[in-house]
Each structure stands twice: as structure tokens, then as C-alpha cells.
Amino acid sequence: MIGIVVVSHSRALADAAVGLASEMVAEDKRPVIAVAAGLDATTFGTDAMAVSEALGVADSPDGVLVLLDLGSAVLSAEMALEFVDPEVASRVRLTSAPLVEGLVAAVVTASTGASLDAVAAEAARGLAGKQDHLGDVGVVAAPVAAGDRSLEVVVGNEHGLHARPAARLVAVVNGFDAAVTLTDLDTGKGPVDAGSLSMVATLNAQQGHRLRVGASGPQADEALAAVEALAADNFGDAVVQKAAVALAGGSGLDVAIGPAVLSGAEVSLDSYVAGDNEQARLDTAVETAAAELRTLRDTTDAHGAIFDAHLALLTDRKLLDEIRATLVDGTSAPVAWKQTYDALATTFEALDDPYQRERAQDVRAVRDRVLRLLVGVTEEPPADGILVVPELDAATAATLDATKVAGVAVRAAGTTGHGVIVARSRGIPLIAGIGDVEVPVGEMVAFDARAGSFEVAPDADAVRATIAERLGERERAVAEASEPAITRDGKHLHVLVNVGVVQDAVEARGADGSGLVRTEVLFGEWRAAPTVGEQVDAFRAIARALDGKPITIRTWDVGGDKPLPFLPQDREPNPFLGERGIRVFRRRPELLRDQLDAIRRTAAETPVHVMFPMVTTADEVAWALEELGPRDNLEVGIMVEVPAAALRVHTLARDLDFVSIGTNDLTQYTTAADRTNAAVAPLADGLDPAVLQLISHVVQNAGVRVAVCGDLASDPQAAVLLAALGVTELSAIGPQVPLVKAALRQTDLSQIDTAAALAARDAAQVRGLL
Template sequence: MSHVDVTIEGIAVSPGIGIGQACVLSTPDIDTGQGRMLSASVPAAGRHTARNVDAELARIEEAVTQAIADLQALRAQTEARLGANEAAIFDAHRMMLEDPEFRSAIDARIREEGAGAEAAVQNTADQYIALFDAIDDEYLKARAGDVRDIASRLLRLLTSGAQDTAVLPNQVTHPLFGQTILIAEELSPSDTVSLDPVNVAGIATVRGGATSHAAILAKSLGIPAIAGAADLLQQARFEDTVIIDGDAGIAILRPSPETTALYENRQEEQRRILRELESQKGQPSVTLDGCAIELFGNIGSPSDVQAVLENGGEGVGLFRTEFLFMERSRPPTEDEQYDAYRQVAEAFGEKPVTVRTLDAGGDKELPYLDLPTEDNPFLGLRAIRLCLAHPNLFETQIRAILRAGVHGNLRMMLPMINTVDEVRQAKAIIDKVKGDLKRDGVSFCADVPLGIMIETPAAALHADALAEEVEFFSIGTNDLIQYTLACDRGNPDTASLYTPYHPAVLSLISASIQSANRAGIPVGLCGEAASDEKLIPVFLAIGIDSLSMAAGFIPRTRAAIRRSRCEQPEGYIEALLQLPDAAAVEMYLEM
């Protein structure tokens, strides 16, 4: 029988090669009673009775109490199996269930709208999911999967006898033999943590992304995974052979024997590389010609700290603080922020922790600010512009950062800077806050270094002047690529245009690094490009000082640095930047 490989493109989620038989998972619907009102026969102003409202509220209370107990048990199991960092995912789920804002929103739908418990949970979850889905930041967008997981858990408890969201291999009535490729609309963190890598060779889902908690668990379990695989879900049949390439983000359906053999060889090569990475744990990130490069981790909350430490991160290059400001009806207090920053500072001790000030607006809405609707929010009131327009919000965050600075080695970083005037305005506010703290007799660190993110062509082209105002640069490649190439990587119609290999993008990165080097200030790079093994020699040759990335990429990046050189042949970078397009750059780097 002849074979024709069917290659299906998706998104790389968890690295590695998986080969096995397809198991297409069903997702049973849970009846939420969306149309059921508590007492539809009375006028809207008094459509429910205290008895019915109380009964529905009691059902919610009982479900939440049981869900918290279940999550505590799941957390303990996860910590024993995978470690504290992975277990912290279920702490976050528990905290959401205990969050007064989340509970109040559910209760309000019962009290004010006459919704049943199931509909109140579903509608509240839908609101949160829509908020996260609208965000461009991949880390925050991925939190929608957590909300779906929490809502599903509550709905299963409310609808007695309902099935789990997916029929997983350990729940089916007949045994599965050999290695299985799970194919589903989505796997929740609760689903994923129950998987056994002995039986599950790979995962392909429609929803999800590399920064989702399900992806983090898949990586910890060592299971290759991709997302965005709608075509595979539609085309795969039970027990079809499937190859998951978690590095390239593709699936190959019904591969030929030759293709299967090729990927089996790649599997063995990856096992060899993993053995090499394990042997390099604790080794310095130093090139063959003696250049030391700092390797930092990106985090979004204190729960992400352990993964950075376990993977040998030398600090935090990007601490996104948006998690503190979202999913709530009021801004976080100074003490709430201080506690979060202090926890991270203490965890890293003398190692640097770079705290990015609030990068909201645009796709990250803050309901309590009542921001106007903008035709093009990505070019509107976001990041530093938002902070300068709301100085009270900005001052509160600065106070918290300066106070937490006494507990470690914090650095403060301003996002989306375009002009010298923006930096000077921010510095004036920081100086005012320092004066206020001193006057109030509050302990704080007066010399927290101030840096900026280079995320726009304007900042990169004006980097010489900006370098005179700050103490470090961090090049944010994700936004820099989008703004330079005028493409939205979240838009499927333009995602193919999004590439770090475009000569214009690399020219702007080069200009920014050279400006920092001339000014004698450190310059780092964060974003997905920071862990791109093809580009690492380029960044080293131009003069980068540090790279910051998701924790799981730190070991591979360290290995890439240790087999690279900073010195490249004369004219190497100049020739690279003169190439006509991204395809030519990729070919050049592979030579």
C-alpha cells in the first residue's frame, strides 16, 4: 500500500518527537441550563424568590468547596510527581475560586439576573475567557484555558454524574496498546497532569499555546505537543499513525515508512541532546571564545519562579506585572504589589530581577480605568502612555517596586518607550515617589536601576539618545517584529509575515545593541527570538549581554551558547543585514 504523508501545520507547544496511534478525544457537552431562569413567571424586578436564590447560592458554595478540596488533592499529587512549580498551577486555580471578584460575579448573576447556578458559572467564565482571548500577549491569552478548566470543574460538580471534559486513555473501558497520540479540541491542565508518558507519545489540540499551563505540564512530563491542529482533529481516524513534531509545530498523518524512519532517527538524536543538556546543568553560559552571557527567565507571577531556578536561570529578565492588575474590579493596592515583588526578589537573592511596569491598554483592558474604545488600540493609550496618563496608578506601582527593592536586586523597566520625553516624565514621577517615601519614613531602595524596552522602530532608531537617559536596554522582539513588519502574529491571515529573520528587524536589533554598547550600558533581549538557536550566534556577534526567555528554553540556549563564538568572520554581520528577505537570512544562517 502506498503512503502519502499528510502534513498539518500547527503551533509548537512542547518540544520533541512523538510517534503513535491516533486517539481522537470527545468533549461531551455539559447542560448548563442557559435558558433556565429561577422564576420566569414573575416580573423582572422581582423574578426570583429568596428561597430559590438561596438554594442556587448554596449549590455554588457546595461546588466551590468541593472543587477547592479536589484541587488541593490534585496539587499534592502533582507536587509529588512533577515538583512544586507544576503544582503551583493548581494553587492559581484555587486562588481564582477563592477570589471575591470571581465569586461576586457568579453570585450577582443569580441574585440580579435570576440565573441558575450552572448558567451563572458558564456566563461568568465566558466573560473572563473573552477578556483573555482578546489579549495579544501570549502569556496572558493562555490564561483562558485555566478559566475553562475551573469552570468545567464547577459545572461537573453542579451537574451530578457529568463526565469529565475529555475521555482520557486512563478512563476508557478498553486498554490502549502502544504509544498514543491524543487529539482533542483542548486539554486542560487537570486533564494533562493525569497523562502517563509511557502510553502518551504526543498531544495535538486545536486550542492552546506554548505559554498555557497545559503546555507547561506537557513539557514537564516530556510529552511533545502542538496546538492549532484543527485539520488533524477533522481528518484523523482512530489508530491512524501520527507523528507529532513539537519542535516544528507540525503533525504528519499516516506517514510513509521512510518518513517514520527519519523521525525515529530524530528521536534518538534528541535523546542524545537531552543527555548532553543534563550534563551541562550548573555550567556557565560561556562561548567557545570566552564571552559570558547571562541567561534569564521570563515570569508572569511568583509561581513561575521555581521553574527559572530549576532550569539554571541567572535571574529574571522580564517580570510581567499585568497579572496583578487584571481579573478585578479595582486596581491592586500598594501592599498587594509589594508582596508579589518581594517574594520574587527574595527568591533570587543577589540575582537581578527586572520588573516591567504596567504594560496594559491596547489588548489588555482594565475595566476599573474606564478607558475609551479606540479604533486601533495597539497604537493608542497603552503601556507607558497609559501610566503617564494615570499617574496615581503609576506612582502606586513605583512605590511597591522601590519598597520591594530592599529585599533583593530589583531593576525597573519601562515598556513601549518611543521618546526621550517619555523617559524624563517617568523619571520625574519616580523622583517624586522617592521623596514621598523618604518623607513618610518608609524603607525603600533609592538606587533601583531604571531601564527601558526597545519595542518600536522609533526607539531602535533613536537608541543613542535614549541610552543617555537610562541604565540598561531590553529589546522586546515580539512587539518589535509586529511594529516593524506591520503584522499581527495572532491574525492567521498575517501570521506568516511575522518573522525575526527579516533583515529590517535584525538591523533594528543591531542598531539598538550598538547604541547600548557605545553608551556603556547593558543590553539584553527578550521574546521568542531570544531562544532561537539560529539567531543566537548573530546576537552574540553584535554584542548582546543577556538573553531572557521562558524557563524551559534556558538549558537548550545555554548549550547553544557554549558551542558558539562571539567572534565571527569579518563582514559576517554586514553581509547578513544586506540580504533581501527573511528566507535569504535563514539560508545564510544555515550555511
Template sequence: MVSHSRALADAALGLAAEMVAEDNRPVIAVAAGLDETTFGTDAAAVAEAIAAADSPDGVLVLLDLGSAVLSAELALEFVDPEIAERVVLSSAPLVEGLVAAVVTASTGASLQAVADEAKRGLLGKQDHLGDVPTPSATVATDNEQSVEVLVSNEHGLHARPAARLVALVNSFDASVTLTDLDTGRGPIDAGSLSMVATLNAQQGHRLRVGASGPQADEALDAVRVLAEQAFGDLPAGALPQPVLRGGSGLDVAIGPAIVWDTAIDLSTYQRADAATEASNSETARTAAIAELAQVQRETTARVGAAEAGIFEAQAALLADPAQLREITAAIDRGASAPEAWSQTLDDLAKTVESLDDPYQRERAQDVRSVRDRVLRLLTGTESAEPPADGVLVVRELDAATAAILDAERIAGIAIRATGTTGHGVIVARSRGIPLITGIGDVQVPLGSVVAFDARANSFMVDPDEEAFRTTIRERTAEREQALATADHPAVTTDGRVVPVMANVGSVQDARDARGADGSGLVRTEVLFGDRRTAPTTAEQAEVFRKIAAAFEGKPITIRTWDIGGDKPLPFLPQAAEANPFLGERGLRVFRHRPELLRDQLQAVREVALETPVQVMFPMVTTAEEVAWGIEILDALGPQPAGLKVGIMVEVPAAALRIDSLALGLDFVSIGTNDLTQYTTAADRTNTAVAALADGLDPAVLLLIDHVVRHVPTGVHVAVCGDLASDPSAAALLVGLGVHELSAVGPQIPLVKARIRRISFEYARHTAAEALTQSSAADVRYLLGAVS
């Protein structure tokens, strides 16, 4: 690779290297720049790079601008004539050609085939933008066999999944073609990266995969398996459950405030002509891609591969043609490169923040993080050293900052913005760093000491330091003691036994749920959330058995598919809705797809023959909906003796009519997260109204009290929402008469320890008083005062 810019070459190399496993990557030698920062090319350096890349297979040379070609031609006079004879200088585009060449070379293709594929590197982009006619299709042969697969990747067959497909296809002695059945494009050669790019296969498209030749059957089977695995792509935002990696894992912190303002000063930037600004923009963009590749590698080592995938998504934004067109157009209109990037990505961030899905809204943080990275490179602003030895106060936390913090030295992070699903928050919590969100615009003077208690949702400037340090010591001791007695039952001082179950979204969650009396919530949509095709009955039963085995015969409660709102299910795409939280959610969705519910219920029945199982239907409002779900279950045959049936209580209507809704059921489980949002009409991920969505609001508690008092005789009442994971709130729920609690795994020992310290009569008195309070703040104060 011959380039005038070392940064450009390194970035292109980093991008191409992502496409092929390291052990299968061809030798790539670089001759770029006169040094690390000076633009130019050197024929002697090019000659050395050719010698380094040489083998009997030959060398393909990719180049950027005019003098790079002259330097490469001169270099051929410096090398051994025998080597020069097997060197091909290519006119292929540097970045696209390199990606195509690396992928093709990794399959063992000839030098000529690699060179030809590199030249076709622009075809996919040109075809997409309409710059050239669609290239000639590959004609399918008469004896071709075929299968049909689904493109389930969120972004379709983009570069990485396409590269995996091409590499796989070329590993077989077969001719493989692709046809997009939804657009009619194809057939094209599946062994050509550029041809696969021209197919422009998007999420949801059906592909016909044809194959002929000695290994046609094997190739088709392999492509089918790859497609079922989303062509190797992870679903967006599929991050593992947080695990402790370095931080204290507490919910309280104190220390000197580190008010970190990452705003970049653009006032000193000197605007040049449009051509120079365009060049500056591209240089900064490629350098940003290289930086993100490095951050991704470091985060993989420090935190984990899934969290590191965040930076892959950020790098993809830097290659987004729609955004690049906007930036180019702005520069052509006279904007400086920083102005163009700021305007374009600020507009994109605003668009993202207007989306219905709260998880997607928080992706605006990633957009701003990419913007700031490019602006820093354009202005020459030095990267700030990661803060330590204090409490970091930021407007919002980007994932890159969360990944590089010293988790053992940073006391905690206080975030002004509301929201718990931002990538920065997820990474920080996965590293065990104490964190609080939604502190707002409170003034934090320079040099002041700050503290927060996330359990009490409080942030303070100049706090009582000794009191907070005492709290930290107490919480640390509390955690250690609770862990030591985690396997003991939760029994009040006057003898009331309260089962404390675990909310699980994976088999590992079940194995890690120390002290759990079983599972009060198995989130099936999370268990199979990485699937792009619906799991079979057998596959579901196998996972349910593993969860049951982790609890060693204790009961498990399986919630049927709960999707919609902020819970997408990849293999069941839903039409856009004006207000998805008030649309088709939970059981409502499966009135249109009863076969998916039927398969899941059959899996539940099979496992219930072997171990204690409960099944519950989510998001029900009417008795007719409950009857329909039970009808599907009954149609499968006589119910296993140990199977119990219940519903989720998540909407006020269900709570208020619980006497009729729960007739004939074995149990109900209250989902306080949704019940709170629907009762207060407040989305807790929306900064403007998040404070209203408080599970301790007396209106929510009154609904819980109503359910307990009016549920039909013999029907068991559980709570599996966030309130059950808060030790103080859990004690309040026991006082309201709730029979069972289900909490997140790490909180189970603390919830059980809290219940052991109180009497049921005391809890009843506290609960009765809580119902008379006028606000959630008053209830929280009451719980703090009586702890």
C-alpha cells in the same frame, strides 16, 4: 416547556441553564416532539412534565406554536385538579420567556412574578429594534441611596451579566434601580431581567445604581463589587498560559498525513419556499447552539473553563440580531438557508479579517467555524470523527476540532494559514500538541508521510523518516536532561556566566519558571489585563511581591504599562487609530494619563525597598520620552537604593541612537518581536508578509549588534523577545555580546543547556559570521550547521 421540536427545546434549555448556577436552578421539565426527531406535541407527555415540575409554588408552562397550546390545555384535564389549579399557561415567547423565567424563579420570586417577567421577555429586543415604545421607567424613591458603576464588559450588559445582576439584586431586601447616565435611560427595575435588557447598557457606559429598603447599603456594595468584576464576564481572548495536557509538548512531529477538508457539499440541498427555508434555518441554528453548549461542557472537563469560553462566544454569534436580520432578509429575497448563512457569515469573516488588530483578525476562524456547523446541520452532513494517528494538515484550525482531538494519539498539526493567536492554535498548544503554522499551499499527496520541525520552521513531505524520528528522540532526551539540570547556572565552557531570566504575565508563570535566575520581563498589562478598573498602587504592589516571592529574592524587571497596537487594556480604552502599531503605544499613551503611570511606579518603588527590582519603560523613541518617564519616577521621592532603571529597545530609531538614549540608565532590554516587525515593515500575523518578519534577519541582528557596541559604558544589555526563547538564537545573542536573556518559562532549561555546551569565543565567531549573511534563512542554516 412545551415545543414541537425536541432539538429546539433542548437548545433553549441549554441557553437558559447557562444563566443560573445549577444549585440554584428551578426544576425545568420538557415535553417536546413526538420523539427525538419527529415534530409534534403530546398532551400525555405535557401532563407528565407538569407533574414532574410541580411543587406548592406552582408551575409556569411556556409554549411554542398553536397546537402546543391545545396540548397543554388538554393536559390540564389529565392531571390532578389540585395541581391544575396552580398551573399558569403563558403566552410569553418560548426562548426569551424561558430565560427570563429561569432567572426570576432562581431568586425565589412568586409564580405570578415569574409569569409576568416571562411575558416581558421580548421587551429588550423590541426596544432595541424600535418595535415598541420604551416601557415605563421605574420611578426612583426620595430616600434612595446610590452609587455609580462602570459597564466594562466588552458586550455591555448582555444576557449572562444581566442575569447575574438580577439574581444578585433580588437576593436583598431592597428596591434597586438602574439609570444609564450616558443615554439618560431609566431608572428601571434592576430586579427585572427584561427591564435591564431595555436599558441597553454598552461598554463604557456609566450606571447610577439606586437602592432603598432595609438592605439598601448591602445591595449597593454587592452591585459595586459585581461591576468591578465586569459582572462576572471574562475579557475577550483571556486565556491562561498553555499547559501540557496529554500531548508530547515537543516542536517536532512525523506521521502519515491526515488532510482534513471540512468543506461542506451544498449541491444536494433542495431549496424550498421561503417559509420552509426560514424554518430550516431556525431549526439548524437552535441545534447548533445546543451542540456548542455540549462542546463547551466537554472542553471544560478536558481542557479548562477559560478555553471552553471560546464556544460561548461562538454561540453568541448565533444569537447576534444583526446577522440574523441579514440571513432572514436573504431568505426573503429567495436564497436557500445554506446560501443565506454562507453569504452572511462569509461577509462577516471578510470584515473581521480586515481589522487592524491581528488578534481580532484571527477571530474570522470562529465565524467560519460557526458557519460550517450550521451548514452541516442544514445539509444533514454527519460530523466527521476526530482524526488520530498521524499529522493533521488543515487550512485553519478551529477551536472545536482542537478541543476534541486525542492529544495522545495525534502526532501533530500542520496549519496552512499563518497566525499564532487563533483560538484553535491556543487550545491545541494548551493540550501539548506539536504544531506548526504558515506551511502555505504545499501539496500533500494522499497517503504521504509528512514531518515538521517548528524550531527550524520547516515542513516536509516524504521526509527522511529515520532522521526525524532521531530528532524526536533527541528532543525528548534533551528536554529531560535540561529539566534535570534546570537549576544549574548557564555558564559557557570558557567561563562566561549568562543569566537566563523568565518572561512572566502572571504569578503562576513565576512559580512555574523552573531554573529562572529571576524575571527579565514582568508584563504588567497582562497581570492586570482582566481588570475593568485600574488597580490601585497597593493592589499592584501586592502582586509584584508575590512574583518576587516566587523567585526567592532574585531580581525582577517590571515593565510599565505596555498597551496599544495588539495590546488593549480594558480599563484604558483608546480611540481608534488608522495604524495603531504606529500610533500611541507603550509610554506614549501615558503622556495623557500620567496618574496611572505614577501609581504603578509608586508600587514598583515600594517593592524595591524589599527585594531587587528593575523598572523599564516600553516603546520609547526619543531621549525626551525617557527623561519624562524618569521625571515621573523622581517626583515620587528619592529612589530606593536597589532600584535600577532602563528602557525597552523596540524600534530601529531607539537602537540607532542608543548611545544618547541610554545615558544615565542602568540597563536596556531589546524586545526583538517589535524590533523585527518595525525593521522589516512586516506584520508577522499577516499571512501575506509574515515570512519577512523573521527575528534572525541580518538587519535585525545588525541592530542588536549596534546596541551592544554603542550602549554607554556600564549599561547592561538584555534581550526579552522571542529570540531569547530559541536555544540556537539565544546562543547567537550571547555571541553578539548580550549580557542577559529572558525567555518563556518552558524554554529556560533548554536555553541554559544550550549555553553550557558552547564557548563564548565560539559564539562570537558564529555571531560575526551571521552578521554577514544575506537572509534569515542563511542565518538559520548557519545555526543548524554549527549546532
């Protein structure tokens, strides 16, 4: 196996790059990687003598590949060749490959026993995946034959075939005497050489994509079987389950006021005095930190997995080995620990995926936990005031006294950080993304997350009035949640809950059932299609959580914009206008038939309604009813999500029991504005009079009961207007159910001027009327 040398001006950069590349292959298969970087641990520069020593460490009869960053690194490497034995120098190859990408490709390729020429070529192609993704000129993948035999696999990984699973695939493929290729059937890219990390990267295969694996050669069958097994194991990645969270302890409000408590400052190492046995000090700190994390894991019901992840970061054998090596050189324990974990955090921050980038917060949380133990600093979570932090780690969020702390203001933006998730799940008022606003310690601050505002020295009386108002509203609404939603003029509205996971039903307060069970979310993490029995079990669990009240199950609502791992689809130029909802299953009805069987079985035990999404024509309704067969105990409906369905609802609803308006898509299609596109999202307002006119048309012409299950039903003011228009069922997100019911009970619908709302100039004027 060849050896590899990394020459860089920065020790931290080189160590981080080596750490990233080493993660791609198993420890027992890694090539020797020697580093010659920096004039010392903190001073930038390169040293020819250090490079020559690194060449001696990495020397191999198979050759040595040298990767460099820039400028004098090249000169130092060339000079180093004059210092070493000519025989060693003859085996050395300097490459212009990009340092990070080339190193990853080189390490993965070298681990398979490839020649120096092959490793150098692969390193030189290191930028190919990035260039192809960004459309840079000059990326040309060499054409390869597709192979004599083939099979199809599906990428189940949440973040696609990214570097680590791609590296595992390359390692498996190169273990066989076979030429293996990959073609992404969803994008049409390929075939590419599956034994080349850079070529696999050019596919940019995402979750749900179908890959055709082709193979030829003496061990083609064995290679295909191995790739199929690897894909079935999610290419070695653990399946990510989305944690269900529950309100516990805090007020659950989105507004707070209190004195600023600043925390999260960098741990100072100035007072630390190194001793004779820095390794022993570090071992003790790590053991103590591990005990603390285990306690947090075992006492934090909903978020134990977060602290398991922290434990894994804390006890990572590779990181600990690097730190031990640094300690041998005379570096103190805190400095060695900080350098290593800073480098790892930097690596995470450079990743493409936003969720993975935010995992750098977890790395820094583990870093600081050990640093505080090493320097003897304790950081007690505040019991009152508003905690202002650069970023919120999960441990702090889990140990805050949720009944006393006023709230948390996080300077960093982002809502997927583990600390933010934990704090919100505990009902702690929180705002993220306040930026670099200057906040003096002890100064009174306030925020209103609903309005997106953060103030220093606010009008305290006004803020406290807002808090009192919202707290009173919530308390009254929750206390009366089980009461029916009967308006002052005697109209009885059913307020139901939208369910994506079973926990949504468990936590729902006062819901009259579920007006929307999102089956594509309920089974969205499954890599294989759930069986009929597995679906029945999930539906039963939801019904039990809602005490046997009716549940409305929406059949698979998938499309090019939201694929299921077990239902891959062709890539479409405009997926919102493509094969979505019922359109998908007219071509592939088998999964729908299994789901309808599960729904019928559930309906034999508990009240169930079924509805079909993205219906446009009467022919689609007729086909769906034919697939359903005997209704037995089922009530049947459709989603009204496109203007065409709204305008011809009388025809569509002729043989139905109900229709449910999906205001999210109806708004999007009516206003021609993608609600996920920040540039046009303001146009996609559910209170736009054009959308309201379509809703009114549906109510007046459907001839059956009309429900709303889109976001508009979760807004108490909008819910009142919908009820005034004649909607009789509103399905909202769980926390809003009590508030929607309370708003309806306080309203006389006969006093709502619906004509003015329908004739309004725009959504802003509608809000003014409300």
C-alpha cells in the same frame, strides 16, 4: 408569576434550551417551564395534545407565554388552544420570539414577577444583543433617561458581562422600585435599561470595561448600592486564576513515534439491559464516579480545580432532577444520562467564547465516566504507543504514565482544553488538530509538533534520529543549565527568564535572574489594584525563587489592546498605536507611583532593575525618572519597542543604565503587521533584516548595555545572532533558558557573519545563514 411553555420538534433541543435558561436564575425564583417537544425522546415532531397538557402544567393567573421553534410547532400550539378550557386559553400568548434567546430572556424577566406583556416584549427582543454585536440592520434600542444618580463599576469577569452575570444583574435591578440604566463608558453604548436582559446584552461589555450605572425612583439609592455590591462580587462569577503548570515526568519533547493506540470512542449502550431500579443503578454509578474524581483531585497537585469542576458537573442537582424525571417515564439510566449530558455539551458548543466552548469536552468526559460504570466497561490508559483520541479529557491526561507513553495526538484543534493543558504540563509530547486522518490501530505513527506534521507509516529511522537529537540536546542543556553562557571566543552572556507568574521563576532552570517581570500579567487577574505591600510580596517571592539574582521589573505595560480590570481605558480605534505603556500613566500617574514605591522597597532587599515600556521620546524618559525619584540601589532602563526609540536611542539612554529591546512590538511596528492577524502574521518575523538593522543600531549607539526580552531571545539560533550583534543579555521563556545557554556555549561569535544577516533579502535568507 407567569408560566412558560416550550414547543419544539426536538426533545433534546427543548431540554437543552430549558436547561440553559434555567441556569440564569436561582431555583426558587424560576417560573414554571413545561415542555412539549418531539413525538417521543428521539423522534422529531410536535403533538397538539402534548402542547395542551403542557399548557395545563404551566397555567397561571398571570398568564402563559409559549415559545416555539418552527413550522408545525405553531400549528400544534394554535390547535392546542382549542383543546384547553377557554379561560385557560384566554391567558395564553404565542410569541414569534427566537426559541433559545427568547426563552432565556423570558425566564429571567418572569423570575422578577413581570407581567405577561413585559415578558413577551423582552422575549421578542431576544436577538437584540446578537444583532447589535454583528451589526444586523433593524436593531434599535429604545432611548432611556440616564437617571438622577449614578456610580461607576468595572466588569471584572474574564468573559465579560455574558448571559449568566447579566441575568443576575437584571434580577437584582428588578427587585427595586427604580429605573436603572447602564452605559458602557469604554464603547459609548447606552444608556440602556438594566432591567432588560436583551438590552444589557447589546452593551457587549467586556472585561475591564467601565459601566456607568444610573438610577432614579423611590429606591434609586438602594438599587445603586445593590449593583455596586454585585459588581464587587464579580457579578457572581468566580475569579478565574490561571493555573501554573510544571514539567513532570515526560520528556518534554515536541516529537514522538509509536504504534497508534485508539481511544475515546463513544461508549456503546447496546449490551445494556434495563432493570427494575434504574435510579439505584444510576446513583451507584454517580457515587463511584464521584469517588474516582475526588481521588484524582487529591492526587493531582497542579490541576485539582479541573476535577472539582468535573465533580460539580457530575452532581449538578438540576441535571440529576431532569434525569430522574426521565427515568420515571421508563427510559433506561444510560440513555437518560447520555441525553441530558449530550444536550449540555451542545449548549456549551454554541457559546461565543472559544474557551467556554472547549468546556464541552469536560461535559463529555463526565458523561462517559458514568456511562462506562453503568455498562461495565473499563478503559485503562495506555502505557506505551501514541494515544490517538478525538479529544483529550483531563482525567486521561492526568493518569497516563508520562514516563512510558510515547505521546498523544488529538484530532480536535485547540490548546485550551483541560486535557491538553494537563498533558503538556506533565511533559507528554502532544500535537493537537490532526483532523480526520485515518489511523489504523497498531499502525506506526509519528508527529513533530514543531513542524506541525503528523504521519502514518513514517520513516521511523529519520524520526528516531530527530528524537535522539532533540532529547540529547535537552538533556545536555538541562544538565549544564547552571553553567555560565560563555561562548567559545570568550564572550559571557547573561541568559535570564521572562516571568509572568511566580511559578515561572520557581521552575526556571539555570536562569541568571529575570530580564522581564511582566507586572500586568502578575496582577492581571486582580479586580482591584494591588497595594504597595501586595506588590512587594510578589516581587520578593520572585526574587527568592531565583536565589536572589537580579530581577528586572517592567512597570505596568497596559493599553487598549490589553487592559487591566482595575485600570479601565477608553476604547481606541487602533489600540496598538494608542495609549500604551508609559503613555497611559502620564495622564494617570497614581498607580505607577505605588508600583515604583513597591519596586524601591524591594530593591532595598535584593538586586532590582526597573524599566519603563513603550517609550518614544526623551521627554517621556525625563518624566519617568522624575516620577521614580532617588535611584538608590536601582538600575534603570527603558524598553525599545518602536522604531523611533531605536533610531534615537543615544538620546533616550543618556541617563539610563540599560535598554531592553522588545522584539515582539519592534517587529510589529517595523513591518506594519499585527502578529495576531493570521493574514499578515508571517510578515511579523523578528529575523526580518530591517528589524535586525534596528537592533544593531541600538547596540552600536545606546552607550549602555543592551538586552533583548522579546520572543526572539527564546530561539536558540536567533539568540546566537543577537549575541553576535552585541546584545549582552537575553531573557527567554523558562523552558528555553537551558537551550539558549547551550547554543551560546557552542558558538564562536566571531565566526557569525552579521554583515550578511543585516544585508539579507528577507527573514528566510537569514535563517538559511544561521
